[in-house]
Each structure stands twice: as structure tokens, then as C-alpha cells.
Amino acid sequence: MNHREMLIELTNRCNLSCHHCLDRRHSGDGDLNIEIFERILQNAREHGFDHISFTGGEPTLHPRFTELLTMVSEAGYDFGFVTNGWNFTRIYEKLLPHSNKLTGITFSLDGAREGTHDRLRGRDSYRRVMQAVSICVIKGIPFTFNTAITSHNRGELYEIAGLAMKLGSRGIRFGHLISTPRIVFENMDISPVDRRQTEIITCQLQKTFSIPVSMAPGYYTTELFPCAPLKMQEININWRGNITMCCNLSGHGEDVGNDDIAGNLSEMSFSEAYGRLIHINRKFQKDKCALHDKGNFKDSDYFPCWYCLNYFRKVAWLSNYPENPWSSLVW
Amino acid sequence: MIQLNQHVTPDHEVVITELEGKEAVLLHLGTKMYFTLNETGLYIWQMLNDGLTPEEISNRISGEFDITPEKAKESVLTLVNELILEKLVKVEDR
Numbered sequence: 001m002n003h004r005e006m007l008i009e010l011t012n013r014c015n016l017s018c019h020h021c022l023d024r025r026h027s028g029d030g031d032l033n034i035e036i037f038e039r040i041l042q043n044a045r046e047h048g049f050d051h052i053s054f055t056g057g058e059p060t061l062h063p064r065f066t067e068l069l070t071m072v073s074e075a076g077y078d079f080g081f082v083t084n085g086w087n088f089t090r091i092y093e094k095l096l097p098h099s100n101k102l103t104g105i106t107f108s109l110d111g112a113r114e115g116t117h118d119r120l121r122g123r124d125s126y127r128r129v130m131q132a133v134s135i136c137v138i139k140g141i142p143f144t145f146n147t148a149i150t151s152h153n154r155g156e157l158y159e160i161a162g163l164a165m166k167l168g169s170r171g172i173r174f175g176h177l178i179s180t181p182r183i184v185f186e187n188m189d190i191s192p193v194d195r196r197q198t199e200i201i202t203c204q205l206q207k208t209f210s211i212p213v214s215m216a217p218g219y220y221t222t223e224l225f226p227c228a229p230l231k232m233q234e235i236n237i238n239w240r241g242n243i244t245m246c247c248n249l250s251g252h253g254e255d256v257g258n259d260d261i262a263g264n265l266s267e268m269s270f271s272e273a274y275g276r277l278i279h280i281n282r283k284f285q286k287d288k289c290a291l292h293d294k295g296n297f298k299d300s301d302y303f304p305c306w307y308c309l310n311y312f313r314k315v316a317w318l319s320n321y322p323e324n325p326w327s328s329l330v331w
Numbered sequence: 332m333i334q335l336n337q338h339v340t341p342d343h344e345v346v347i348t349e350l351e352g353k354e355a356v357l358l359h360l361g362t363k364m365y366f367t368l369n370e371t372g373l374y375i376w377q378m379l380n381d382g383l384t385p386e387e388i389s390n391r392i393s394g395e396f397d398i399t400p401e402k403a404k405e406s407v408l409t410l411v412n413e414l415i416l417e418k419l420v421k422v423e424d425r
């Protein structure tokens with residue numbers, strides 16, 4: 001059986017309020033219930049899941065984060081997490097007993113320069129990331145970086161990759177933005193043409209640097225099912241205990257479609273919710289193939305996350321912003 | 332070579348991370364180089380940060396620990412010179 005991964009949003013609380021973040025990813029409503037978490041650990045393995053990646057909100061803020069780590073490693077799952085790094089000096093010691101199960105930590109780095117990163121993430125957040133990676137280097141904890149490409153940092157991609165390499169990162173992953181109203185207001189997003197330009201640059205960086213440089217799913221491709229969620233190798237579980245299709249579709253608020261949600265683990269078993277997700281996925285695949293085969297794809301639909309955002313009705317609001325380069329591309 | 336009575340202050344581009352108060356890592360944001368400090372090194376760094384000269388630091392160390400003033404001066408100067416070389420501190424001309 002293939003390796004399968006669960007992305008688990010431990011909380012939607014966060015100590016930061018990054019300009020690009022989806023509102024409901026850091027609106028502070030709550031944390032994942034620990035009994036639900038326990039059931040996930042008990043039942044996911046029989047469906048081939050062997051790796052957990054914690055996200056949020058800020059996952060390290062889950063009030064029982066240390067306990068969750070012990071549960072995960074005792075249940076035999078490998079794990080990692082993505083973090084803003086702010087709390088790392090406080091929590092890193094709790095990771096050390098589980099280092100044989102920890103596959104790595106991903107720090108969000110949104111600029112090579114302090115000013116660029118902090119402009120998006122808030123004062124001192126860059127230095128906190130630097131403190132976190134200093135600890136990783138000394139303690140031998142593997143780490144990588146994630147960078148959301150914005151209009152502010154698109155000129156720094158080379159520098160960001162260089163910084164990641166010098167700091168001892170095992171890799172750097174760039175990703176396109178998922179639109180939010182704030183991103184639109186603050187002109188943080190870049191046009192489809194400019195996105196493709198950044199993809200070309202990323203390809204060049206792959207050849208330039210000795211560490212892996214990659215792009216998160218969402219880049220332009222004619223492959224219809226290019227990512228782990230669409231290949232059913234990855235699922236998302238949000239802090240409310242819902243199994244959902246993908247983290248990129250999560251946290252968009254109440255006024256959007258919610259067909260990406262398969263079921264809540266306080267109301268049904270893991271197997272049932274997972275079975276529903278398989279149905280959602282099959283229907284999605286069928287619909288996407290049909291639209292494509294009929295020749296009804298717009299060029300922008302080859303950005304797969306953009307396709308999903310439309311399919312699952314997450315970006316209808318964008319058509320109210322005609323000056324935005326993506327507005328006219330909404331279905 | 333640094334003089335014992337010169338003021339040497341941490342560069343503002345240096346991020347310090349203390350680990351369990353027993354050691355620390357310095358990271359220079361410009362050069363992107365890491366530098367580790369042991370417990371004594373960290374103590375010396377903290378005193379530099381408080382504005383003490385290498386001489387004052389040496390005196391304090393030889394008073395607090397069982398080492399001769401010469402040995403203390405030598406240790407402090409060795410570290411301070413390394414820190415200067417790595418651009419982690421700046422020599423003040425006051």
C-alpha cells in the first residue's frame with residue numbers, strides 16, 4: 001500500500017495574524033478534541049495512513065500539544081508539522097524524545113529579508129524563525145521552509161532559496177497564494193502570467209541550488225490530478241474534526257461552498273467519513289475529466305488549486321473585485 | 332588586536348538563541364553563519380551586551396571562578412577576537 005498522509009489542523013488559534021492567511025485559519029475558535037484525535041490514531045492506519053503532518057492555526061498552540069506528540073509516536077505514526085516558529089524555543093525539548101518518529105519541521109519563511117517576512121507576518125517573526133532553525137541545527141532536528149509567493153517577495157525567490165541553503169534547511173517549497181479578500185485588498189496576489197513567471201524562476205532555482213527546491217501543488221500543469229489529495233494519498237482533518245478534501249480548501253469561512261467536507265468524526269466513524277471522501281474525490285475526478293474532455297477548460301483552470309477553489313465554490317466572492325487579475329476567471 | 336579596555340558590543344544583526352541557559356547559538360543575519368557559545372562564552376556575551384569591557388569581564392570571571400587573572404584575560408580576549416572576526420560584535424570607538 002502507498003504511504004498516506006493526514007494533515008491535521010490542531011487548532012485555528014494563532015499568535016500571529018499574517019496578512020495572507022485565511023481568516024478562519026487563525027480566528028481563534030477552538031482546538032481539535034483529544035478524543036477525536038485518539039480515534040483518528042486508532043482507525044487511520046487500516047486505511048494506509050502512516051504519516052501525520054500537524055498544521056493549524058499554529059499547531060504548537062494546541063493546549064495538549066506535548067501529549068499529542070506522545071500519542072502519535074506511541075501509536076507508531078511518523079509525524080512532522082508546519083509552524084511559524086514563534087514558540088519553538090519553548091517547545092523543542094518536547095520533541096526530542098520523539099526524534100525517531102519526527103520526519104521534519106517546516107518553518108514558514110515569507111521573505112529572505114527581515115522586513116519582507118515581517119511585513120507579512122508581524123514584527124519579530126523573522127527573528128523567531130531564525131532562533132528556531134538555530135536550535136534545529138544544534139539539536140540535529142531536520143527542517144525545511146515553506147514560502148507563499150506574494151507580490152512582496154516574488155523578487156526575492158533566489159535569495160530565499162540561498163538563505164534556506166545557508167541555514168542548513170533540507171529544502172524549500174514555494175507555493176502560490178490561495179485568494180482571500182485581504183489578499184485582494186492589499187494587492188498581495190500576482191496575475192496568472194506572473195505566477196507562471198515565478199514557476200520558471202523556481203525551475204531555474206532547482207538547477208542552481210544543491211538543496212531540493214520545489215513548488216507546492218497549484219502550479220500550472222496539464223496533469224489533471226497532480227497532487228496528493230487528488231491521488232487519495234493525503235487527507236485533511238480540520239480542528240472541528242471534519243475530514244475534508246484538502247487544507248487549501250479549508251478555513252474559507254461560512255459563506256462559501258462546503259462540499260469538500262466529507263463528515264465529522266464526532267458524528268461518524270473514521271471509516272465512514274473516509275468512505276464519503278472517496279466518493280467526493282471520485283465525483284470530482286469524473287467532473288474534471290468531463291469538463292476537460294469537452295474542451296471547456298480555461299487556461300487558468302490548469303492551475304489545479306484554482307480549479308478546485310472554483311469547483312468547491314470558495315472564490316465566488318472574487319467576482320466582486322473586477323480590478324483583480326483573477327476576478328474575470330471565476331467560474 | 333582588541334585592547335582590554337575597549338568597548339565591544341553585539342552586532343544588531345545577530346540573533347541569539349539560548350539553550351537551557353547552558354549554551355547559545357549566535358546567527359548573523361548578514362553572513363548567515365552560526366556560532367556556538369558554551370556556558371562561559373554565553374556569560375561573556377551577556378556581559379558584553381551589558382556594556383562591560385573585556386577587562387571588566389576578565390576581572391569578574393577571575394573573581395567568580397578559580398582562575399588566574401592572566402588566564403581569564405586570555406580566555407576573554409580569545410573569544411572576543413573570534414567574535415570580531417565573525418562580525419558578531421562591533422568594536423566601539425568611544
Ligand SMILES: C[S@@+](CC[C@H](N)C(=O)[O-])C[C@H]1O[C@@H](n2cnc3c(N)ncnc32)[C@H](O)[C@@H]1O
Pocket residue numbers: 014020021022025055056057058059082083084085107108109146147148175176177178179180
Ligand atoms: C495556515 S499555516 C499553519 C501553520 C503555521 N501557523 C504557519 O504559519 O506555518 C500553513 C501554511 O500555509 C501558508 N498560507 C497561509 N495562508 C495562505 C494563503 N492564503 N495561500 C497560500 N498559503 C497560505 C502559510 O504561509 C504556512 O506556510
Ligand code: SF4
Pocket residue numbers: 014015016017018021022025026056057058084
Ligand atoms: S499563516 Fe500560520 S502563523 Fe500566520 S496567521 Fe495563519 S496560521 Fe497563523
Ligand code: SF4
Pocket residue numbers: 217218227228229230245246247248249304305306308309
Ligand atoms: S486545492 Fe485541489 S489541486 Fe490544490 S492541492 Fe488541494 S486538492 Fe490538490
